[in-house]
Every structure is written in structure tokens, then in C-alpha cells.
Amino acid sequence: MLCTFLLYLLCAIVAAENGSQGWLRYAPVSCEKACQDALPSSVVVLNNNETSPVYVAGQELQRGIQRIFNKTLPVNYGDCAASSIIVGTLGDYNCTHNTPEPDEDGFVLNTTGDTVQLLGQNQRGALYAAFEYLSMLAQGNFSRVAYTSNPHAPIRWVNEWDNMDGSIERGYAGPSIFFANGTVAEDLTRARDYARLLASIRINGIIVNNVNANATLLEARNIDGLRRIADVFRPYGVQIGISLNFASPQDFGGLDTFDSLNPSVVSWWENVTNQIYQRVPDLAGYLVKASSEGQPGPLTYNRTLAEGANVFARALQPHDGILMFRAFVYDNNLNESSWTADRANAAVDYFKPLDGEFEENVIVQIKYGPIDFQVREPASPLFANLNRTNVAIELQVTQEYLGQQCHLVYLPPLWKTVLDFDLQVDGKVSPVRDVIPGKTFNRPLGGWTAVVNVGTNTTWLGSHLAMSNLYAYGRLAWDPIVDSEDILQDWIRLTFGSDQHVLDTITEMSMASWPAYENYTGNLGEQTLTDIIYTHYGPNPASQDNNGWGQWTRADRQGIGMDRTVNNGTGYSGQYPAEVAQLYEDIDTTPDDLLLWFHHVNYTYRLHSGKTVIQHFYDAHYDGAETAHSFVDMWESLRDKIDQERYNDVLARLIYQAGHSIVWRDAITNFYHNLSGIPDEMQRVGHHPWRIEAESMTLSGYEPYAVYPFETASNATAIITSSNSTAGMASTTLSIPSGTYNLAINYYDLHGGESLWTVYRNDDQIGQWTGDTKLGHIPSTYLDGHSATRVTFRDIDLRPGDVLWIVGEPDGTEPAPLDYVALLPGGVVD
Structure with missing residues (x-):
């Protein structure tokens, strides 16, 4: 070892940062003189083509080492030299070596000799090796190592749901970095920076537009724009792909049909594909969503999903392109009065009969659970039912149902519940993580994709802490065995430095965040009890039922839960292999955390924990909100250890989350208390x-x-101003013991105005705030669970007889709404 693994930050004032560098900030790391002396004296790059990932790797190494150690290494091209960092492909490495050949995209990293060898099976792998080495150095790890690293699967993609007008569906970090005003953006600087981030976590493909695709992407000017995007991503080893609208031949191409088996449609797609590949010869392929949620597809013409997919696949085959075909196909007009109706059954019902009918370059893209990125779902049984079809798992980094980056939720522990789940196919050990790369069924293709939705916000995802999920996704897609906490701590060191208190605190917060969110939103397998009709953000449990969307809870006055058994329910449990089916069929062996997913029970049913279902709901929601409140104090303990800009930004979000967790807690517990009548x-x-x-x-x-x-x-x-042009005042005379209180005020922050509230104690102003919460979640124009939040003024001295009054000045369509005031002694949450 050149020096110990212990990390020492340079003694310097913490500089302000805006998050734009993500985990590639390469902050200075102190190194003993022996470490400095042992650093290589140059970088040798085995490719001088500026569009080559190997060339980019050399630039990254020079820049990274300069920032980490304040040492500039010269870059040479083509010749091996002593005491150098050599980066290139194994095929171009002509110096004496005896190195095993890695898999495609894999690499060798060897720091044991005088030279550091960063050698890829291909150019992309060489770039990955360079980022791996820089990650070690940036974390203060100067160990002597020699190993080969190979990818878990060939497909490691991200999906961006960007629209042609520059908006992003389920994006919470500003407008698109790819599109504006109906065409590809002129300035692709941010796109280049994003390519760099993706390459550093070994992502090799990106779908740049919304899966709910706009056919105008196929205009000639936009195909030219795709060429420019591809040119930006290519040096980083990331291939671009696009989403297609199934009805494009009719809606855009002028045909009178989009029937998959119509020769004119087949020819039209072949011609379009050829035109795209003329401009983007290394296009990764297409992503298609069809016959789902009102989208056009092959079912429009009574064609099978395989027949629809294969039209694209065959057009792509001459170009070695891949078709990702989403398994998110279901009827959104289900009849809830039918006890056996179940949206969760749809994927297997639609796709299992077609197993083996898809072309070899088709990959069926399967969401991790059978509904829609919920806070907890069982592993999709479709993974066990496609033995002769390539598959990929679809995760969601953007927190559509999980707090929309306004709530801290570290997602890998959730993803691991699916990745590590043993499907027991044919009675053999069959974890989902082995199915998706093709290992279980001996398939040639497969892997990973995740909906990310970065925007122009400097934090990329709208939240500094949310970036841990993107980093972790790339790490898991390369190696799903890696521990979630180990990944997290690497990210923390790279993003915030190596102070032990910082590391311990952010680790504790993040690892507690998903269980806390599950507790105060929806638990026992009852999905995230959000408003599924409107924003997918705040609480609205009633919205789950009495509609055709099929995210039902079947809650009534007596009980709750979906009966998905074969014996008495929808039959969903029978879609799994026999051993798993029996586990979920039997209420006694069904784990508590999925009980209500598989069984309809009375509120008084006792869990394995001994609690009744309803009491568990009450306790979990209070526990979850209390945990969310603890995040604020934990983060505040880092005040002098993190730069002010990022510290303040994260603190504001954690304070908001603490308040919104109370909104969630009260809404869910009050709803089921009212419904069940059980105290x-x-x-x-x-x-x-x-x-x-x-x-x-x-x-x-x-x-x-x-x-x-x-x-x-x-x-x-609540209360609102009597008019939108006149201020309102609410006052009360206090009858409380003298003391110091935290003053929490719940209000509603509506889209369409920025009201001003001022709170007074007698004649003294306590504080003031505006309804302009700068958060990325989908806003609401109503007083509801999305707009409800709170502001807290700490350590206010109050005495009996004091008059507390609040003046609300409305603005626009926001009538300065107020819900309640809470006077909280120290240590009391509510």
C-alpha cells in the first residue's frame, strides 16, 4: 500500500458548489509525500483520435489528477513508458503483458507495477477503467490492486422522458437538455456533461425522448439533430436510441394505416430506419410503448404484440440495432366490480403466450413490479415466464411515485428486494438478477434500463441527495451483488468528501429513507397511497379505487387488500413458479410487507408482528413521519462540514419533507380511521x-x-381569503404555559400565485414566508395533499395571554390558505 485507505481532506475553506459535477467533482485529497512521489509521471494514451473513448479517458485522467493532487501529468500518445498511466484497449497494448481477456465492455485495472494499466476489452472498457481508477484516487484509496472487471449484462441503458417542446414527463429538475421548441436544442453542452456522468457509471445506451413519443422526432431536421446528439455521446461510449410512436406511418407518414402486417407500413418503417442510420450509424436502437394507456399499437388491428414488435426489429437487423419493447401493456378501463379483474395479471397474460415469437434482437422491457414503480411490489412474475425471449428490467430513478425528489428516498434497497428475489424456476435457484442478463434461460441479450429524466437544474435531478440513486443504478447494472450501503458510501465520499461524521450521517439518513417513506405513505404491500389520477405526489387513498386504472386497494368499512390468490381471488399468485406461488397463496406464509398485495383481510387481522392491520397502519405512519423529522437535525449537524450552497439546498428540502410527512401521516391515518371506525x-x-x-x-x-x-x-x-385582492387576518389569544415553543404552521402552496404570510406575537413579527416553494414536484392548483405543507419557526418564547396573529396576502389564484397552527414544546413533533 502506498498509503493507508484513511482519507484526509485538505485544510481549506469549503468552497460553494452547485452540484453540476455530481460525483465527478474530484475534490482535493491529501496524500503523504510517498504517495505523491509514487504517482505516475505521465499518461500514455493508446489512441489519438479525439472522438475515441480512449482519447477521452486520457483527458479525464489528466484533469482528474490535476484536481485531486494539484499535479499536471503530460499526455503522450502511443508509446509505453515507465512510471506512467497506460490507457487503451488490450488489442492496442503492445508492451509485454500477460492479462486475461475481459468480456465486452470489461477492463483490467492493475496498479501493482511501475505503470498503472487501464486496459479495456474495447475502447469503452478503457474509459471505464480510467473512471474506476480516478474514483479510487478521489476517495483516497491508493491501494495496489490488480483485477479484471466485467459487466453483468450487455444492456445498461437509461430512458429520458423528454418531450419535443422541452418539457419532461415525470421530470422534476427543469426543462430538457435535448429538446426545445419542437426540435433538438442548439446548445448540447449539458448533454455532453451528462454523457460524461453516464460513462463514469458504465451506462452504454440512452433513449433521449419520451416513451410517449411524438412522431415529429422523425422530421428531417430532427434526425439531423439526433446526429448531433450522437456525436456528443459517442466519445463517452454511450450510444443513443429513440422512442417511436406506433402510429407514425399514419399520423406522420401520410399512410391510411399503421397495421404492423401491412406491406406499406413495413416498407415505411424500413425506409425511416435506413434514413436514421445514414445520419447515426451507431444508433443503439428503438424503444416502443404500444397498446397501453390509450397508446396506439398492434392490438388496434388485432395483431399480436410480437407481430408489432417484429416490424421494428426486422428494420433494425441490418444495422445491428436493438428493439426494446415495453411490457407495460394493460387495459386502463377495468371493471372493479369484478372480483377477478386485476391489472397486475396483464403482463403475463399478454406476453407469456408469445414467448419465442419475438425476433432475436427484441428485448422485452419489464418494470420491476407488475403495477407501476410503487414503494413496494413483488417481483414481476413475467421474469419467470419468458424462457425464450430476451428481457431487461426497468427501474425508475426519477421518483414519480416516491416523493418526486422532494423527499429523500434512497432506492437501491427497494430495487434489491426484486433483484435478489428467487423465482425458483423449475425448482432451481433463480434470482431475478440472473434472469435479466440472459443467464437463467441462456439468452443472448438482456440487462437494465432506468427512467432517469435529468433536467437543466444544476443538480441534474433537482436534488443533490437524489443523485445517489443515479450513481447506484449504474453501479448495480454493472454488478448487482454490490451492497447498497457500500455503493452509497462511495457516492458520499465522491460527492461530499471523506469526513467520517458526514459519511456516517448521510449513510444513516439514506438507509432509513425508503423504510420511512414506505411507512408514512403506504405499507403492507398496499402501494403508495398517492393520488393516481392527478399528480402521483401527495396523499389521496380514495383515488386508488372506483376507477378503471386497476391500482385498487378494495378498501371498505370492514377490510382492505387485493385477493390475488388462485383459490378465491384474481389468480395472480399462480403466475409464479410453484414454490413462489404457494408462498403467496397461503396467508400464513405471505410476508407482512406484501400481505395486502395478495390478500383481502379485515382491519383487525393480526400480522406476524402481533399487531392488527389497522394499528400497524397507525403506528407505521407515525414512525415514518418521526424518522423524516430526524433527518433535519442530522443534516444540521453537518453545517460546517459541507459547502453552504449545497448545505442550504438540502436543508430546505429536508425541512419540507418533514412537514409533508405530517401531511401524509395525518391524511392516511384519518382516512382509514374514518373508514374503519377503529380507534x-x-x-x-x-x-x-x-x-x-x-x-x-x-x-x-x-x-x-x-x-x-x-x-x-x-x-x-382550512381558511382562505375572502377575495383574491384583499388580505386576511387570523388571530387567537394563547392559553398555554409560559415557555419556548416551535411554531409550526400548515398552509397550502398553490400553483398560480405567491401569497405572503406574516406571523406576529402581539406587536412583534415572528416571521414571514411566501408561497413560492421552489421544488420540482408537480404543482397543484387545489387545496389538497399535494399543495399542503408547513413552515416552522423555532424557539419562540410564548406566554398565556399573548395574541398570535397571522396576516395572509393573496396573490394571483392563491388565496393565502391556512390549515392550522401547532405550538410544539421542545422534542414534540406534533
Whole structure:
């Protein structure tokens, strides 16, 4: 070892950072003199073509070492030299060596001799080796190592749901980096930076446009634009691909049909594909969503999904292109009155009969669970039912149902519940992670894709902490065996430095975040109880049922849960291999965390924990919100250890999350308390001794407002200004013991205005805030669980007889809404 693995930050003032460098910031790391002296004296690059990933690797090495050690190494091309870093392909490495050949995209990293060898099976692999070496150095790891690293699967892609107008569906970090005003953006600087980030985590493909595709992407000017995007990504070893609209031959091409088996349609797609490959000869391929959620597809003409997919696949075959065909096909007009109706059955019902009918360059892209990126789902049984078809797993980095980057949720522990799940195909050990690369069924293709949706925000995802999920996705796609916490800690060291308190604190917060979110949103397998009709963000459990979307809970006054058994329900459990089917068929062997996914039970049914279902709901939601509140104090302990810009940005989000977790907690517990009529044994639900309801205060210019859904307001009521042009005032005389309190005020931040609120104690102003929460979640124009939030003023001295009053000044369509005031002694959450 040149020096110990222990890391020492340089003694310097922490500089402000905006997150734009992500985990590639390469902050200075101190190194003992022996380490400095032992650093290679030059970089040898075995390719001088500036568009080559090997050339880029040399540039990265020079830049990274300069930033980490303040040492500039000269870059030479083509000749091996002593005491150098050699980067290139094994085929171009002519110096004496005895190195085993890695797999495609794999690499060799060897630091044991006088030269550091960074050698790829191909050029892409050489770049990966360079990033691996820089990651070690940036974390202060100067170990002598020699190993070969190979990818888990050939397909390691990301999907971006960017629209031609520059908006991003389910994007929470600003506009598109690829498109604007109906065409490809002129300035692709951010796209180049993104290519660099992706290459550093070994992503080799990107779909640049929304899976709900706009056919105008196929205009000549936009195909030229795709060429420019490809030129930006190519030096980083990332191939681009595009999503296609199935009906393009008719809607865009002028044909009178888009029938998959119509010769004119077949010819049209062949011609379009040839035109694209003339401009982008290394296009990775296509992604198609068809016959789902109202999208056009082969079912329009009574053709099979395989017949639809194969038209694209055959057009791609002369160009070695791949077709990713989404398994997200289901009827969104299901009849809930049918006890056997079940959206979860759709993927297997549609695709299993077609196993073996897809072309060899088709990969069926399967969401990790059978519904839609929920907080917990069982592994999709489709992974066990396609023995003769290539498959890929689809994950979601963008937190569509999981807090939309406004809530800290570290996702790899959730993903691991699926990746590590043993499907027991034919009675043999068959973890999902072995199915997706083709290992289990001996398939030639397969792998990974994730919906990411970066935007122009400097943090890329709208949140500094959310970037851990993108980093971890790349790491898991390369090696799904790696521990989630180990990945996280690498990311923390690269992103925030190596201070042990920083490392321990962010690790503790992140590892607790998914269980906490699951607790205060939806648990026991009952999905995320969000508003599935509107924003997919705040609480609205009633929206799950009484519609055709099929994300049902079947909750009524007696019980809750979907009966998915073969014996008495939808038959979904029978879609798994026999051993797994039996596990879920039997209520006694079904794990508690998926109970309500597979069984409909009374609220008084006792879990393996001994609690009733309803009491578990109450306890879990209170525990989850309490954990979310703890994140604020934990982060504040890092005040002097992280630059102010990132510190303040993360703190604001954690404070918001703490408040919104209370909104979630109260909404869900109140809803099921009202529905079941069963009280909370701890007497918390509906009992809030520290609150003063806004409607019970003395009002002037304010009036009560019945909030819908009722559970998203305390006492189902808020207050709004009587007009949108006149301020309102709400006041109350306090009758509390003298002391120091935290003053928490719940209000609603609506889209369409920036109201101003000012709170006073007697004649003294306590604080002021505006309704302009700068968060990326989908906004709401209503008083509901999406717009509800709170502001807290800490350590306020209050005495009995003090008059507390709040002035709300409306703006635009936002009528300065208020829900309640909570006067909280120290240590009390609510």
C-alpha cells in the first residue's frame, strides 16, 4: 500500500458548489509525500483520435489528477513508458503483458507495477477503467490492486422522458437538455456533461425522448439533430436510441394505416430506419410503448404484440440495432366490480403466450413490479415466464411515485428486494438478477434500463441527495451483488468528501429513507397511497379505487387488500413458479410487507408482528413521519462540514419533507380511521392537543373552506381569503404555559400565485414566508395533499395571554390558505 485507505481532506475553506459535477467533482485529497512521489509521471494514451473513448479517458485522467493532487501529468500518445498511466484497449497494448481477456465492455485495472494499466476489452472498457481508477484516487484509496472487471449484462441503458417542446414527463429538475421548441436544442453542452456522468457509471445506451413519443422526432431536421446528439455521446461510449410512436406511418407518414402486417407500413418503417442510420450509424436502437394507456399499437388491428414488435426489429437487423419493447401493456378501463379483474395479471397474460415469437434482437422491457414503480411490489412474475425471449428490467430513478425528489428516498434497497428475489424456476435457484442478463434461460441479450429524466437544474435531478440513486443504478447494472450501503458510501465520499461524521450521517439518513417513506405513505404491500389520477405526489387513498386504472386497494368499512390468490381471488399468485406461488397463496406464509398485495383481510387481522392491520397502519405512519423529522437535525449537524450552497439546498428540502410527512401521516391515518371506525390504541389519530385550527381563530378577511379530499386538512377545513385582492387576518389569544415553543404552521402552496404570510406575537413579527416553494414536484392548483405543507419557526418564547396573529396576502389564484397552527414544546413533533 502506498498509503493507508484513511482519507484526509485538505485544510481549506469549503468552497460553494452547485452540484453540476455530481460525483465527478474530484475534490482535493491529501496524500503523504510517498504517495505523491509514487504517482505516475505521465499518461500514455493508446489512441489519438479525439472522438475515441480512449482519447477521452486520457483527458479525464489528466484533469482528474490535476484536481485531486494539484499535479499536471503530460499526455503522450502511443508509446509505453515507465512510471506512467497506460490507457487503451488490450488489442492496442503492445508492451509485454500477460492479462486475461475481459468480456465486452470489461477492463483490467492493475496498479501493482511501475505503470498503472487501464486496459479495456474495447475502447469503452478503457474509459471505464480510467473512471474506476480516478474514483479510487478521489476517495483516497491508493491501494495496489490488480483485477479484471466485467459487466453483468450487455444492456445498461437509461430512458429520458423528454418531450419535443422541452418539457419532461415525470421530470422534476427543469426543462430538457435535448429538446426545445419542437426540435433538438442548439446548445448540447449539458448533454455532453451528462454523457460524461453516464460513462463514469458504465451506462452504454440512452433513449433521449419520451416513451410517449411524438412522431415529429422523425422530421428531417430532427434526425439531423439526433446526429448531433450522437456525436456528443459517442466519445463517452454511450450510444443513443429513440422512442417511436406506433402510429407514425399514419399520423406522420401520410399512410391510411399503421397495421404492423401491412406491406406499406413495413416498407415505411424500413425506409425511416435506413434514413436514421445514414445520419447515426451507431444508433443503439428503438424503444416502443404500444397498446397501453390509450397508446396506439398492434392490438388496434388485432395483431399480436410480437407481430408489432417484429416490424421494428426486422428494420433494425441490418444495422445491428436493438428493439426494446415495453411490457407495460394493460387495459386502463377495468371493471372493479369484478372480483377477478386485476391489472397486475396483464403482463403475463399478454406476453407469456408469445414467448419465442419475438425476433432475436427484441428485448422485452419489464418494470420491476407488475403495477407501476410503487414503494413496494413483488417481483414481476413475467421474469419467470419468458424462457425464450430476451428481457431487461426497468427501474425508475426519477421518483414519480416516491416523493418526486422532494423527499429523500434512497432506492437501491427497494430495487434489491426484486433483484435478489428467487423465482425458483423449475425448482432451481433463480434470482431475478440472473434472469435479466440472459443467464437463467441462456439468452443472448438482456440487462437494465432506468427512467432517469435529468433536467437543466444544476443538480441534474433537482436534488443533490437524489443523485445517489443515479450513481447506484449504474453501479448495480454493472454488478448487482454490490451492497447498497457500500455503493452509497462511495457516492458520499465522491460527492461530499471523506469526513467520517458526514459519511456516517448521510449513510444513516439514506438507509432509513425508503423504510420511512414506505411507512408514512403506504405499507403492507398496499402501494403508495398517492393520488393516481392527478399528480402521483401527495396523499389521496380514495383515488386508488372506483376507477378503471386497476391500482385498487378494495378498501371498505370492514377490510382492505387485493385477493390475488388462485383459490378465491384474481389468480395472480399462480403466475409464479410453484414454490413462489404457494408462498403467496397461503396467508400464513405471505410476508407482512406484501400481505395486502395478495390478500383481502379485515382491519383487525393480526400480522406476524402481533399487531392488527389497522394499528400497524397507525403506528407505521407515525414512525415514518418521526424518522423524516430526524433527518433535519442530522443534516444540521453537518453545517460546517459541507459547502453552504449545497448545505442550504438540502436543508430546505429536508425541512419540507418533514412537514409533508405530517401531511401524509395525518391524511392516511384519518382516512382509514374514518373508514374503519377503529380507534388508534395510542390515541394519536384525530387528537392534536398542540394544534389551533385556523377556522377556530378570529377571522377578518378570511373564511372557512372545506378541503377535498377531507383528510388532507386538519379537521377537514382550512381558511382562505375572502377575495383574491384583499388580505386576511387570523388571530387567537394563547392559553398555554409560559415557555419556548416551535411554531409550526400548515398552509397550502398553490400553483398560480405567491401569497405572503406574516406571523406576529402581539406587536412583534415572528416571521414571514411566501408561497413560492421552489421544488420540482408537480404543482397543484387545489387545496389538497399535494399543495399542503408547513413552515416552522423555532424557539419562540410564548406566554398565556399573548395574541398570535397571522396576516395572509393573496396573490394571483392563491388565496393565502391556512390549515392550522401547532405550538410544539421542545422534542414534540406534533
